[in-house]
Amino acid sequence: MSRRKRFSGEQLRSLRKEAGYTQEELGHRVGISRETVSAIENDKPETMNSIGVEVISKWWSVCRQRASEQTRESFFSTVMDYFGFSHS
Incomplete structure (x- = not known):
């Protein structure tokens, strides 16, 4: 049984910050609350x-x-691992 890599909150936080969005702005764009983004x-x-x-x-x-x-590239790798696809 293979272990799937999961999405980490830290990786998602880094992605948001690199994109220059606040939690409030991202939540609005994604359709979730700022509190959910934080969680x-x-x-x-x-x-x-x-x-x-x-x-x-x-x-x-x-x-x-x-x-x-x-x-x-890092995010793509995480997605591939999450769904169990090989990415050489």
Whole structure:
């Protein structure tokens, strides 16, 4: 049984900050509250277990244009690992 890499709150926080958004701004763009953004970024288990792929997808869509190439590659790697795809 392989272990899937999970999305970390720290990685999502770094992505948001690199994109130049406050928690409030990102929450508005993604459709979640600032409090939920904070809970995600702080790896609150109940929040991390309840967020869906659609929230991660929206988070990425909002931030990706402003993210560095290194950040985009790291995020892509996390997505590939999460879904169990090989990325050589």
